[in-house]
Amino acid sequence: MAVYKIFPEKDTFILSQYPAQNTGRDEILDISNYNGININSSAAGDLPAVTRALIQFKSTDISNIINNTISGSAFQSNLKLYLANAENAPLNYTLESYPISGTWDMGTGRVNDNPKTKDGCSWGWKGESGSRAWTSNGGDWYTNKSSASQDFTYVSDKDISMDVTNIIQEWNSGSVVNDGFIVKHSASIEFSSSYVQTQYFSMDTHTIYPPEVEFKWDDSSHATPLPLVTSSDVVVSFTNLKSEFEDSGIYNFRVKARDKYPTRTFQTSSVYLNAKALPTSSYWGLKDAKTDEMVVDFDTSYTKISADSGSNYFTVYMDGLEPERYYQLMIKTIIGDETLVIEDKGNYFKIIR
Numbered sequence: 001m002a003v004y005k006i007f008p009e010k011d012t013f014i015l016s017q018y019p020a021q022n023t024g025r026d027e028i029l030d031i032s033n034y035n036g037i038n039i040n041s042s043a044a045g046d047l048p049a050v051t052r053a054l055i056q057f058k059s060t061d062i063s064n065i066i067n068n069t070i071s072g073s074a075f076q077s078n079l080k081l082y083l084a085n086a087e088n089a090p091l092n093y094t095l096e097s098y099p100i101s102g103t104w105d106m107g108t109g110r111v112n113d114n115p116k117t118k119d120g121c122s123w124g125w126k127g128e129s130g131s132r133a134w135t136s137n138g139g140d141w142y143t144n145k146s147s148a149s150q151d152f153t154y155v156s157d158k159d160i161s162m163d164v165t166n167i168i169q170e171w172n173s174g175s176v177v178n179d180g181f182i183v184k185h186s187a188s189i190e191f192s193s194s195y196v197q198t199q200y201f202s203m204d205t206h207t208i209y210p211p212e213v214e215f216k217w218d219d220s221s222h223a224t225p226l227p228l229v230t231s232s233d234v235v236v237s238f239t240n241l242k243s244e245f246e247d248s249g250i251y252n253f254r255v256k257a258r259d260k261y262p263t264r265t266f267q268t269s270s271v272y273l274n275a276k277a278l279p280t281s282s283y284w285g286l287k288d289a290k291t292d293e294m295v296v297d298f299d300t301s302y303t304k305i306s307a308d309s310g311s312n313y314f315t316v317y318m319d320g321l322e323p324e325r326y327y328q329l330m331i332k333t334i335i336g337d338e339t340l341v342i343e344d345k346g347n348y349f350k351i352i353r
Helices: 059-069 165-173
Strands: 002-006 010-015 028-033 051-056 076-081 083-087 093-099 148-152 160-163 181-185 196-201 212-217 234-238 244-246 250-259 282-288 294-296 312-317 326-335 338-342 348-352
Touching: 002 059, 002 312, 010 028, 028 181, 051 076, 059 165, 059 212, 076 165, 076 181, 093 160, 093 165, 148 160, 234 326, 282 312
Parallel strands: 244 348
Antiparallel strands: 002 212, 010 051, 028 051, 028 196, 051 181, 076 160, 076 212, 083 196, 093 148, 093 181, 234 250, 250 312, 282 294, 282 326, 326 338, 326 348
16 A cells, blocks of 8 residues: 655766767656658768667665565565657557666756757766766666566557566665666667657656656555445545645545445434445545646555554655645545545645645
């Protein structure tokens, strides 16, 4: 039932077409092959035209979440990048990610700088142009360690959500030095005569879609003497929702469930106060209240709702959310053969700095 997000400390993309150019402060991470556009150009130096992205997350953030936050040893971590623009994407293609070998400097360039900025890593260099060449142009990465990939089809979501758990574990164990990820198209697309553009928001985006690594694990517990809800005629509410939370700390949201039409019994208190527990097939989610985008989607493995003797509950890690945004709490529960999604617009809160 736990989801935790960390954000990059640096990112950039590198261009074979301009092997000394830096783009460390660009709002976009370009992972593309432009050979198909330039193949008929008479301009010298147009080819090859391939771009790759470099992204690094702090080792201290990774170590803290794995060693001090995650309960148990089983977890999944996904590298997530959000699509900004795509053109001429084939019906099927694959993106790959490898652990980078060697430290690199982010720099301060943007792709449209004129003259081109050369103060950080590029296709040819790990640092400022002329400083610390990559062993192979286009970046160095481990080929004998864990890697990751994601296949895309015509109907699939084009955002990247790549399982990088094995890479993260190797970084945390110290068997591989954390110098970040390199993300690229597969060899069947790179340097071919095709044109494939896939661009993603960088950490410098002015949107709510920076790159992230999302950690997920199951720490749910369902030990409760409360009777279970058995009918879809149920009222679900939050008993401790606040309007604002600081962008740090952990909060357990309490969820109260009761029958909408309770059976009348002989008792001194109102039958509408008789609490019940949602079934174990109940999950929580978070939606960005402005854009309606799911920030934490319902997950049958990792967003399970817990229960104790008082009520249902689930945990949200506030420092894994973007500050100055409003988030809407959502509940999904499966009762018998019915699926209910509770999406009350009043169930929202703001993260403040």
